[in-house]
Amino acid sequence: MNRKSKPTSWYSSNNNNNDDDNNKTLKILSSLMARKSSLLKQTLIACVLFILTVYAFVNAFFTPSDDNADSNARVTSYFSRTLDGISPNSPxxxxxxYDLPRKFTYGIIEQHSIARGGQVAPVADVSSLKYPGHQHMGEWYLFSDLNRPEEDRLESPVVRVTDPDEADLFYVPVFSSLSLIVNTGGGGASSSETVRRYSDDEMQEELVEWLEKQEYWKRNNGWDHVINAGDPNAMLRVMDRVKNAVLLVSDFGRLRPDQSSLVKDVIIPYSHRINTYTGDLGVQNRNTLLFFMGNRYRKEGGKIRDLLFNVLETEEDVIIKHGTQSRENRRAATQGMHTSKFCLNPAGDTPSACRLFDAIVSLCVPVIVSDDIELPFEDVIDYRKIAVFVETSIALKPGFLASTLRAVTTERILEYQKELKEVQRYFIYDHQNGTVNEIWREVSQKVPLIKYMINRDKRLVRREPSKSDCSCLCTNQTGIISSL
Amino acid sequence: MNRKSKPTSWYSSNNNNNDDDNNKTLKILSSLMARKSSLLKQTLIACVLFILTVYAFVNAFFTPSDDNADSNARVTSYFSRTLDGISPNSPxxxxxxYDLPRKFTYGIIEQHSIARGGQVAPVADVSSLKYPGHQHMGEWYLFSDLNRPEEDRLESPVVRVTDPDEADLFYVPVFSSLSLIVNTGGGGASSSETVRRYSDDEMQEELVEWLEKQEYWKRNNGWDHVINAGDPNAMLRVMDRVKNAVLLVSDFGRLRPDQSSLVKDVIIPYSHRINTYTGDLGVQNRNTLLFFMGNRYRKEGGKIRDLLFNVLETEEDVIIKHGTQSRENRRAATQGMHTSKFCLNPAGDTPSACRLFDAIVSLCVPVIVSDDIELPFEDVIDYRKIAVFVETSIALKPGFLASTLRAVTTERILEYQKELKEVQRYFIYDHQNGTVNEIWREVSQKVPLIKYMINRDKRLVRREPSKSDCSCLCTNQTGIISSL
Incomplete structure (x- = not known):
């Protein structure tokens, strides 16, 4: 922690160059001095001392030196300090x-392990706990990001503060998605009578009880809090009590419009489970036209999958296979996605699915058949450049999808792949300037609206109960049938 | 345009100065080494020169020089260029x-003048035209602001670009509010048969026709356009055709929720018509408890005014007077607002009214009785600190308002006044860092959401017509009865 960090920004390296320059000047001066008469020597010493004083003054003014890395000192951020008077739009x-009780973070990792026959007693050193990989592990990356030393976070759009009074936002780092799957593994100690079965519902209730006791939650009714609920089922039991917060979600499949929306919340990517394709662009090694591997039978919007199977499984250049999550199937899916031109992304139980993000990192052009899908970072990503959108009823027309995709030229596929390559970093959680930074950027953009709602809520007078008080942004598009 | 732009940031000036400093230092050193006679003198001169150089360097550091005003060079803004790599949240x-056809800007000033017996033929030099003062003249200040040379706009949150391809937003500087009142003056040439009567409806239709032909309007269906509709009746006839734009409005009184909202649009202040109070804080010269002067009879929400008259006109320390717009009444209102502790702000035909902003600059604590009012800049202004909110039905209880206000201590009134003084600049359109900058700041904050909607709209597939596609932010507060 105390090691002097290397300059990570032009700002500090700039200062280091100043140091170098000055050192050289001083060396020249001192070597000169060594050979001069004493009068000259004294004058020069006085002169140098004066210069050094001025230099120290300049330096102190401009350099947030690396070893004053007290996060409090950085609170006002580079921008507000150095560009004083110019005032950028947002510092x-x-x-x-929050330093949550252990049971909401590391405790859940332990429970996950216990349920799979791992250690039973809590470990002393949390750093020995490994968060298990799964498609909603964004919560782990955000938590880890904020735990990094601030000097490693200079590129982040947010700065972590240790004093809640200085905060614009409050992050609640509960592992809400992991909590959901603690008991899904089957077997292990969970079947043993000695261990009380973990309850996600209880965890949710306890978290909200804890939260509602917090001064900063009460202060603004939760508006300025950020909660990760990546799995569409996460936090669902207590959603009405946490809905004011900025929710980090995969879609709005299980949420009512008054609980969650594009305006208030942030759509986050699933954590891709398939390796990033690192080969060359092109279709030489992509002989399959369209690939899908996943559960054929899903509820609600996902019912379309079975229908798509019917339409597509007879097409020769299409691979469409039923398969559930397993290491072996993941290998097969990797192989399939890395050797196909297009990857099919039908809705699952909710409009989103991890497969989209696997396709993106595989440079396999996503074919999205999910009419209510919401997409992460859509302010900066034009998804028509990286994916094909097809309206459901059209996609189900026999022959349509396969013949339309076959007609796409190699040049066009290359264009898609090039764009996919461009945006890959947005979907890689452990990229140094990847998903985590982009999520914080999106969250940051909510701050003005959050502050607006906080102030407004407190002065709103009683209204007729019949009047709802919602501010909406509505689209008035009729919608496309296919983006091809 | 090709002249080499001067360093526009401390970063580049820093580098340049480093070079200069080093060159000078080296020159001095070499001259020192070359001649050894009169060595002391030389050294002293060198020392002074060096100190001057360091001083110049420090100076350059702190002064963003004013003559670096090439607007194209500034397009990418200080932030994106100089903080490369750190990437602040928003450049x-x-x-x-738009360079609108004259009939939508200066032409309306001319029509307003003609209708009042002014010149009939269009003037050659538009700078001789004076935009007439009225409560919705914000449109004039925004237009004038963007017409100022960029070097005078350094503090603005937005930069004007002359190439539409570089623009994030498109401002349509129509004088929509002035257009509404062209014919309201009565008399003048408008009664003459020789001059065709001006039609605001026609102006609106023609503007939309013009707009819908513009490439940049069509490109994003108007989402990235900004239109001033300060008067609650402005642009109303064509609202459904311009509703995608960011509207600058006084309230939502005449607008449907799918046309306008806090999320998409910006609430702007009326232009105050009463002089700013420049005297000391305090209540010594404010003997009236509560003051109101304005139209007693209004439609819709404004019906409350007559009821408030009934309740308040018998109170001894309250002045509540019926009066319409006139120069004389404005003088009386100024006198009243500058000598009262509280100023009553009931709803008008729509929830907002100019009186609130007159009260603010008069340091007369506003008492807002308008349940659906929306307030400008509420993300940065906590209006409970500068105004009293009272729910309508409570305000109408005989005796309640006067006795509640009488109970407010002088200290509390002083606190209100101090806060009012603090925020005055937000409500002064011709303040160098006043309303105009704040409006642009609010507009700027919409950009991420605008870009989101633009990208999303283009890939949305056809949905069931029954499904509305709105993203909402809803308050779930029951509301207060009185903020006192």
């Missing part, structure tokens, strides 16, 4: 991360 | 202002 947003 | 938003 860095300041985030306070 | 300056780039605004392109």
């Amino acid at each position: 860095k947003v300041r985030v306070y991360m | 300056k938003v780039r605004v392109y202002m």
Whole structure:
């Protein structure tokens, strides 16, 4: 922690160059001095001392030296300090991360392990706990990001503060998605009578009880809090009590419009489970036209999958296979996605599915058949450049999908692949300037609206109960049939 | 345009100065080494020169020089260029202002003048035209602001660009509010048969026809356009055709929720018509408890006014007077607002009214009785600190308002006044860092959401017509009865 970090920004390296320059000047001066008469020597010493004083003054003014890395000192952020008077639109947003009771973070990792026959007693050193990989592990990356030393976070759109009074936002780093799957593994100690079965519902209730006791939650009724609920089922039991917060979600499949929306919340990507394709662009090694591997039978919007199977499984250049999550199937899916031109992304139980993000990192052009899908970072990503959208009823027309995709030229596929390559970093959680930074950027953009709602809520007078008080942004598009 | 732009940031000036400093230092050193006679003198001169250089360096550091005003060079803004790699949340938003046909801007000033017996033929030099003062003249200040040379706009949150391809937003500087009142003056040439009567409806239709032919309007269906509709009746006839734009409005009184909302649009202040109070804080010269002067009879929400008259006109320390717009009444209102502790702000035909902003600059604590009012800049202004909110039915209880206000201590009134003084600049359109900058700041904050909607709209597939596609932010507060 105390090691002097290397300059990570032009700002500090710039200062280091100043140091070098000055050192050289001083060396020249001192070597000169060594050979001069004493009068000259004294004058020069006085002169040098004066210069050094001025230099120290300049330096102190401009250099947030690396060893004053007290996060408090950085609270006002580079921008507000150095560009004083110019006043950029937004200085860095300041985030306070709650030090949650262990049962809401590391405790869940332990429970996950216990349920799979791992250690039973809590470990002393949390750093020995490994968060298990799964498609909603974004919660782990955000938590880890804020736990990094601030000097490693200079590129982040947010700065972590240790004093809640300085915070714009409050992050609640509960592992809400992992909590959902603690008991899904089957077997292990969970079947043993000695261990009380973990309850996600209880965890949710306890978290909200804890939260509602917090001064900063009560202060603004939760508006300025950020909660990760990546799995469409996460936090669902207590959603009405946490809905004011900025929710990080995969879609709105299980949420009512008054609980969650594009305006208030942030759509986050699933954590891709398939390796990033690192080969060359092109279709030489992509002989399959369209690939899908996943559960054929899903509820609600996902019912379309079975219908798509019917339409597509007779097409020769299409691979469409039923398969559930397993290491072996993941290998097969990797192989399939890395050797196909297009990857099919039908809705699952909810409009989103991890497969989209697997396709993106595989440079396999996604074919999205999910009419209510919402997409992450859509302010900066034009998804028509990286994916094909097809309206459901059209996609089900026999022959349509396969013949339309076959007609796409190699040049066009290359264009898609090039764009996919461009945006890959947005979907890689452990990229140094990837998903995590982009999520914080999106969250930061909510701050003005959050502050607006906080102030407005407190002065709103009683209204007729019949009047709802919602501010909406509505689209008035009739919608496309296919983006091809 | 090709002249080499001077360093526009401390970063580049820093580098340049480093070079200069080093060159000078080396020159001095070499001259020192070359001649050894009169060595002391030389050294002293060198020392002074060096100190001067360091001083110049420090100076350049702190002074963003004013003559670096090439607007194209500034397009990418200080932030994106100089902080490369750190990437602040938002570089300056780039605004392109349409060069509208004259009939939508200066032509309306002319028509207003003609209707009042002014000149009949269009003037050659538009700078001789004076935009007439009225409560919705914000449109004039925004137009004038963007017409100022960029070097005078350094503090603005937006930068004007002359190339529409570089723009984030497009400003349509129509004088929509002035257009509404062209014919309201009565008399003058408008009664003459020789001059065709001006039609605001026709102006609106013609503007939309013009707009819908513009490439940049069509490109994103108007989402990235900004239109001033300050008067609650402005642009109303064509609202459904311009509703995608960011509307600058006084309230939502005449607008449907799918046309306008806090999320998409910006609430702007009326232009105050009463002089700013420049005297000391305090209540010594404010003997009236509560003051109101304005139209007693209004439609819709404004019906409350007559009821408030009934309740308040018998109170001894309250002045509540019926009066319409006139120069004389404005003088009386100024006198009243500058000598009262509280100023009553009931709803008008729509929830907002200019009186609130007159009260604010008069340091007369506003008492807002308008349940559906929306307030400008509420993300940065906590109105409970500068105004009293009272729910309508409570305000109408005989005796309640006067006795509640009488109970407010002088200290509390002083606190209100101090806060009012603090925020005055937000409500002064011709303040150098006043309303105009704040409006642009609010508009800038919409950009991420606008870009989101633009990208999303284009890939949305056809949905069931029954499904509305709105993203909402809803308050779930029951509301207060009185903020006192």
